[in-house]
Amino acid sequence: MEGMGLLSWMAWTWQTAGFFVFVFVCLCAMSAWECFGPGGAPRRGVLGLDTTRGDRLFISLLGSAFIFLAWLGFMGTPLWGGLAIAILYAAAVFRWV
Amino acid sequence: MNKTLNQKAWFFVLPVVALVAFNAVIPLMTVVNFSVQETFGDNVFFWAGVRWFEEVLRSERFHAALLRQLLYTGIILAIEIPLGLAIALAMPRRGPWVSVCLVFMALPLLIPWNVVGSMWNILALPDIGLLGRSLNAIGLEYNYTRQPFAAWFTMVLMDVWHWTSLVVLLCYAGLRSIPDAFYQAAKVDGARAWAVFRYIQLPKLRYVLTIAILLRLMDSFMIYTEVIVLTGGGPGNATTFLSIDLQKIALGQFDLGPAGAMSIIYFLIILFLSWMFYTLMMRNEDRS
Numbered sequence: 001m002e003g004m005g006l007l008s009w010m011a012w013t014w015q016t017a018g019f020f021v022f023v024f025v026c027l028c029a030m031s032a033w034e035c036f037g038p039g040g041a042p043r044r045g046v047l048g049l050d051t052t053r054g055d056r057l058f059i060s061l062l063g064s065a066f067i068f069l070a071w072l073g074f075m076g077t078p079l080w081g082g083l084a085i086a087i088l089y090a091a092a093v094f095r096w097v
Numbered sequence: 098m099n100k101t102l103n104q105k106a107w108f109f110v111l112p113v114v115a116l117v118a119f120n121a122v123i124p125l126m127t128v129v130n131f132s133v134q135e136t137f138g139d140n141v142f143f144w145a146g147v148r149w150f151e152e153v154l155r156s157e158r159f160h161a162a163l164l165r166q167l168l169y170t171g172i173i174l175a176i177e178i179p180l181g182l183a184i185a186l187a188m189p190r191r192g193p194w195v196s197v198c199l200v201f202m203a204l205p206l207l208i209p210w211n212v213v214g215s216m217w218n219i220l221a222l223p224d225i226g227l228l229g230r231s232l233n234a235i236g237l238e239y240n241y242t243r244q245p246f247a248a249w250f251t252m253v254l255m256d257v258w259h260w261t262s263l264v265v266l267l268c269y270a271g272l273r274s275i276p277d278a279f280y281q282a283a284k285v286d287g288a289r290a291w292a293v294f295r296y297i298q299l300p301k302l303r304y305v306l307t308i309a310i311l312l313r314l315m316d317s318f319m320i321y322t323e324v325i326v327l328t329g330g331g332p333g334n335a336t337t338f339l340s341i342d343l344q345k346i347a348l349g350q351f352d353l354g355p356a357g358a359m360s361i362i363y364f365l366i367i368l369f370l371s372w373m374f375y376t377l378m379m380r381n382e383d384r385s
Contacts, residue, residue, distance in 0.1 A: 008140060009140065015133065016133060065365050077147060
């Protein structure tokens with residue numbers, strides 16, 4: 001991604017740009033969800049934590065990061081297994097936490 | 098009554114969002130970009146994938162630095178939080194001594210970190226320092242430049258001296274905000290000092306203690322200046338914490354890729370610990 005002038009010092013790659021676009025899209029989707037269903041759907045889940053949708057997204061993203069790190073540390077590449085676990089984990093967090 | 102939904106207040110948050118974007122989000126994005134690439138300088142980068150993450154996660158050097166960091170943070174939290182709380186409880190609530198105590202307590206916080214490191218460096222020198230020479234004079238073999246235990250002892254002592262005041266000031270502010278009516282009710286019930294502490298002061302201080310623990314947790318994880326001035330990470334690697342190790346990799350060796358990967362892991366650990374502490378303490382608050 002050379003030739004981007006001011007942004008070249010940031011050493012962008014399409015993969016990292018894709019990751020940040022994904023996070024940004026998640027935040028936009030959460031904002032849209034909040035517009036259609038205000039209040040954040042608070043509840044007390046299986047861990048005994050009071051969470052809103054935003055909290056659940058945060059827990060999903062943070063937990064997924066650690067799942068990927070654990071997968072890398074113990075299993076190495078490729079990361080498909082870690083990705084599958086992270087998706088299941090995020091779904092579980094949104095369903096039960 | 099229907100609530101009016103007014104989202105205009107969000108515009109007032111925009112300056113903060115812009116500020117945070119420039120001083121936190123953009124540098125963090127850059128670190129993420131560095132962490133998946135290799136560079137030999139001249140702003141030329143080569144894709145490396147998750148290789149640096151794998152390398153860092155399997156590196157014994159990183160494991161050792163992380164273990165030292167966790168141990169250090171655990172020790173200083175275990176000392177500073179109870180000690181700060183005890184000092185705050187012992188401080189006068191009214192009268193002329195309040196100002197004197199507050200000024201004395203605030204003094205260590207006003208001293209720049211590199212000066213604190215230099216002060217303790219001189220104080221603890223085994224041949225000319227007051228602390229070092231005194232310890233040797235009473236028969237204790239103390240040399241923080243050669244003995245890992247002595248280096249840790251000096252580091253912990255320096256941190257406690259520097260940062261307990263912050264806990265004291267936070268706890269003192271929390272104690273002052275408890276209305277007198279609580280103490281009067283306790284007196285009417287004949288409550289002893291321990292009962293007043295356990296059932297009035299401690300629950301009322303929960304938010305303040307959460308802040309104190311979070312601040313000290315994050316600060317101790319970021320400790321750099323004092324260590325580099327006092328021990329430089331030594332003797333050997335005895336006081337090489339994550340920040341020191343990161344600095345050695347990023348600036349000493351100019352390995353931006355591994356340093357980026359390590360920074361992200363470091364950031365995630367701090368984020369997780371802070372979130373966990375906050376959530377646990379807020380959950381207890383809700384229950385009480």
